[in-house]
Amino acid sequence: MGNECDEPLTPAGRLFLQPETQQIVHCAVGLKNPIDVESIKEEILKSRLVEHPRFRSLLVRDHNGIEHWRPIQIDINNHLITVDEPLPDGDVGLNQYLSGLSIQSNGLSVEKPLWEIHVLMSHNCLIFRIHHSLGDGISLMSMLIASCRKLNKPHDLPTLQLHSSNSVVGGGRGRIDLWKLVVTMCFCVIFAVEFILRCFWIRDRKTAITGGAGVELWPRKMATATFSLQDMKTVKNAVPHATINDVLFAIISSGVSRYLDSRSSNGLQDGLQLTGLAMVNLRKQPGLQELSNLMKSNSGARWGNKFGMILLPVYYHRSNSSNPLEYLKRAKAMIDRKKQSFEALFSYKIGDLVMSTLGPKFASYLNYRILCHTSFTISNVVGPQEEIMMGGNPVTFLRANNSALPHALILNMVSYAGRADLQVQVAKDIIPDPDFLARCFEDALLEMKEHVTLKI
Template sequence: MSIENDEPLSPAGRLFVQPATHQIINCALGLDQPLGFDAARTVVSNSLMIKHSRFSSILVTDDHGREHWRKIGLDIDRHIILRSDPVGEGDNDEAAVNDYLADLTVSSPLNTDKPLWEIHLLSAHKCVVMRIHHALGDGISLMSLMLTLTRKLDDPEQTPTIEPLVSSTRNRRELGALEKIIKVLKMIWYSLIYVFEFIMRGVWVKDGKTVIRGGEGVELWPRKLATVKFRLEDMKTVKNAVTKATINDVLFGVISLGLSKYLGNRSSNSLQEGLQITGVALVNLRPSPGLQDIKELMKKNAGSGSGWGNKVGIMLLPVYYHRNGSDPLDYLKRAKMMIDRKKLSMEAFLSHQIGYFVMKFFGPKVASLLNYRVVCNTSFTISNVVGPREEITIAGIPVTYMRTTSSSLSHAITMHMVSYSGQADMQILVAKDLIPEPENLAKCFEDALLEMKEASVRK
């Protein structure tokens, strides 16, 4: 089989096609009314998405076991799947769609005889589910590319915008020479500590046993999915209560308080105060491309393969169990302190370099095993992707929500949050034999934010 014109997968792309770390992103778009097959086909045919070579290439493996992308003729009809009848067992649209997505995360891989993406039209539930293999690109780039299928509700000729993820540099004072030296020393110190912890997680260090911790083989267990609904205005209110806090700080404060509430409800008093519960986050190491830069990245990809793909690192994000009674804002302050140190370090970059080194010299199976062990020895997965601020449409139909989840991992809890038009919905995917009622966990998170908001107003 000739591979002259084939494009090799990036190291992270090779990781995502290994059985132990196989990942598919499942994004659900709620609609004001059902989207028909012909309308969906027209939108996809005219989109920038299918002009990207990855979306018209199949995954092939050469004689040396190296994976490549091979360009083929694209048959769009094979990628659009119409489901006219109700799906799932839920008694409402949200529950039915969540049941459908939960099943997809465990038992429905994408066929490798066609490009690795699909669009499922759930007509009975006014929902579109986009399934995109993580090897095609990182989450932020795929979000930007996917949004080229949509238009602004108040300006149908324009594609939506994504708020920049970089913080403002206004009012940032210049550091003195001594402060710069101290900052560099802190960066080196934290980087050494966190990289050592990352390596130890891949070898033998693991979280303490709790009712929410998974482990080896849990990725094959049946799943349930629940939705946590946050108002961005509430998160901003809490953010403003602590100096220089961010929405990510608030999210981790909410997770810490919510998990503490849930564990307190399900566990005896034997849980140790301050017990560490460690999360895993994939960190995009490139600036967010944004919709305005998608075409440029595609040009780079066509020429050298350097413009697109996955360039991600891993960051370990611990939260801590505390019994009820403490100030809700204390959870935010602890989360902010932890995240500030993580930002100052080079943990994500160095974990990427470690993975690249292992991939290059030991191959994808060993690299996949290292990442699998890190997941097995921690307690949850977390991601947060910024979506469009304005309301959007697809084929002229208003989009009512945006939610995403991914293939199941050896975690009992996987959490993915996406913001859209003033709302932030977080999908909680759980191993249902360990967490049989994820709706209770979702309520713990929602109550945690409200308690933090009340404490912020009183402050």
């Protein structure tokens, strides 16, 4: 029998416990000064992390096999893992360690709440490992940032500049509203059909970055591509109404094309579609704007997993174009159509319906199928744009990645203090050179920036 204090998992939480879709989020926090382990323990014990019920609960199953959260007393020593052995210097050593954590078989013990913190003494780095059933990227970033303070104002919480999603229908009257409604309905039908076809039949053509069933179990490698947010804004401003996300997908399209140009032994058709799977926050008010409310147990549905998926096609083009901004124009046109389609909301509602009616096993099967039929995963989480500190220690970088998926290429970007770090995680037997691929992404942005600068 269950305990009366037990709380059932959400449908999304149950989904992330299935073997095919089991996911752990890793957030690496670089610190400027050497780490005092005892002070870190004290900071954690008084942080928002241990205040939240999810982080003080054990995963249990009742006699019917249904998962519940059961509150327990936290022993911080069970969650803090100190790594004293030296690692290779710089990003090489950190990414090597993260790659080992990202292998599917390297999970979290169910004998304690599903999170832990690794302290890399040689790199002055904390790695938060948090099971995806506890929350999505927005929820987990809010938990992390709520434990930090501004570097120049030690008593103030960090501020974040997030943009609310634009309303797809409305803003005008009469024929304009009717026309927008018709266009939106058409896009909804088109993308809904595309999602269904992707689950069961349609898949990307095989290329040098293609994964597939079982690839989530393969060894991983990781590299970091670093971008200046000012450079991204310079490129964004060159195309009317473009966004940073448009620039990101232009970088991915151009960078992947560069990589395939150098690695494909047989010629690929120009314009070949490679489909990415992007995770989109569905909160009406982004949770990071109200950190204290989001972290309260009675704050409603904002905490947890509330995101949808959208299919994002990028296209291979030989790297000989005289105008690199064509990648941005194509990315903007594609994302604008996605914004009108309600595709992310549709995927969330369908997933919720499938979980409620057919159960997590079938929902996990559908998610796994769509992963196997696409080429890469991409997520983008906005971090604070001013410098922050954790426990009085200045933060030098924020990075994130998740456990391996059937994709051979997984991209996770986090922005912080004027720069954006893109973690490039690969199945190393398919993409043996992630550092070169990361440079392809960096060079793509620099080429666009140089083109814009020469035009001015």
